Amino acid sequence: MIAFPRGLPAEVKATLEKALATAIANAETKAKLVARGFEPGFSNVATASALIQNELPAMRANVARTNITAD
Numbered sequence: 001m002i003a004f005p006r007g008l009p010a011e012v013k014a015t016l017e018k019a020l021a022t023a024i025a026n027a028e029t030k031a032k033l034v035a036r037g038f039e040p041g042f043s044n045v046a047t048a049s050a051l052i053q054n055e056l057p058a059m060r061a062n063v064a065r066t067n068i069t070a071d
Contacts, residue, residue: 020042
C-alpha cells in the first residue's frame, strides 16, 4: 500500500492514483514486482482509506494487548 500525505490536493491524488493504476496494470511491471516477492494490486484512495479505518480498531487493540511500544 502506498499512502499519500494528509492534505494532498485532490488533483494531485487523482494524478498519482491514475499513474499507480497504470503501472500496476502493466504486465512487465507486475512481473517484476512478483519476482521481488510483492503481491501487486490496486485500490483507489477511497477503498484503501476505508480498509485502514476498518482495520485500525483491531490493530490498536492488538498493540494495547501486547504492550507494543515505539521504543
